[in-house]
Amino acid sequence: MKQCSAEFLGTFWLVLGGCGSAVLAAAFPNVGIGLHGVSLAFGLTVLTMAYAIGRISGCHLNPAVSIGLWAGGRFPANKLVPYIIAQVLGAIAAGAVLYFIASGAAGFDVTKGFASNGFDAHSPGGYSMGAALVTEIVMTMFFLLVILGSTDKRAPAGFAPIAIGLALTLIHLISIPVTNTSVNPARSTGVAVFVGDWAIEQLWLFWVAPIIGAVLGAVAYRFIASETA
Template identity: 50%
Template sequence: MKKYLAELIGTFSLVFLGCGAAVISGISSTGPLGIGLLGISFAFGLTVVVMAYAIGPISGCHINPAITIAMLVAGKIKLNDAVGYIVAQLIGATLASSVLYIVQSGAPVFMMNEWALGSNGWGQGYLGAYNTESAFITEAVMTFLFLLVIFHTTSKWGNSTMAGLAIGLTLILIHLVAIPVTGTSVNPARSFGPAILAGGKALQQLWLFILAPIVGGVLAALTWKGIFEDAVPAR
């Protein structure tokens, strides 16, 4: 239960702080407080860094169902633990979105639009208005790269003391590219929480942010297991 609670807290932190940065501080219309794309990217990445060192020794700090499923495919976690992790992650994300809604609803101009609370999406009316194909490819490829970094930095070839930093920096880079396309998910739980409360287009499009990251994560697990896991490191 300690592992599951750690995953719940870690996912709560990622969604509340990351999405909170996007919807509270990220919009430039608020004047000088707008942190923009760069600030939002750092909010998500730095939360992962902090949580990696805070809960990593307890649960491994997956805080992402795509990571948990990839670890299951790679044989690094048992099925019962994987199920427990995913349930905890989804609960944490939903609780975070609920708290964020309560905070946001206190603003005089708050409205629950189609993609409220930092929801992911694509198409007409969402950020860069990219199409479904672009959104799916972006999410799958970014998750694939993200998981390869995770597999290597947490392997016997990696530097365990620097793994959290490398993983967090990778997530920052991913957000810098993917925010205009999908708002950046690479994490089904991160998409699930806001979409459940926002409803509308966010909920209708949730399937992509579940499927694409899982596809990318599984491909990364198979690539790691089949090619890199037993490779001799360069000297």
């Protein structure tokens, strides 16, 4: 229960901090933080929570990460469902808080996206479904490589949160124009449920692609790590 509570709170922070920066601050008049600021915000949420709750739950904050860690032999299968439920609930709770805050401004229109992930007409850069699928798979694959490598017992101790946070920042810098960056099914779900319509219709890709990518990352890391064991 404590581990799942930590995952709920951590995922809440990720969605509120990352999506909140996109909804509330990205294009704020004169001092908008833009793509770079949103990318950094997502990285900072993971970095700060990794130090805060890493010792409690491992700080997954992401169903794809939990599945990838399981595939990498780092996480027991019997904890997968409770972790994923906690993560999705935390994301939706953060989406609700963000919706309440954002709707306090005149002219707020949730149909404009609300930091949802999408492809084709709903991709920030108009990228196709195929491009979105490949982007999410590859980005999540390398995210898992960084997570597994930086948390390996042979890696320098205490630096994993920094590497993981910077990796997520880099991922956003690359892929925000393509999909608005998911690599996290819970993050995608947490805002999509408030947009409805197209965001729900396209949500499948932001579950399937990150999970495939996470498993590929785990398989790749197990292969290269075994060569140097």
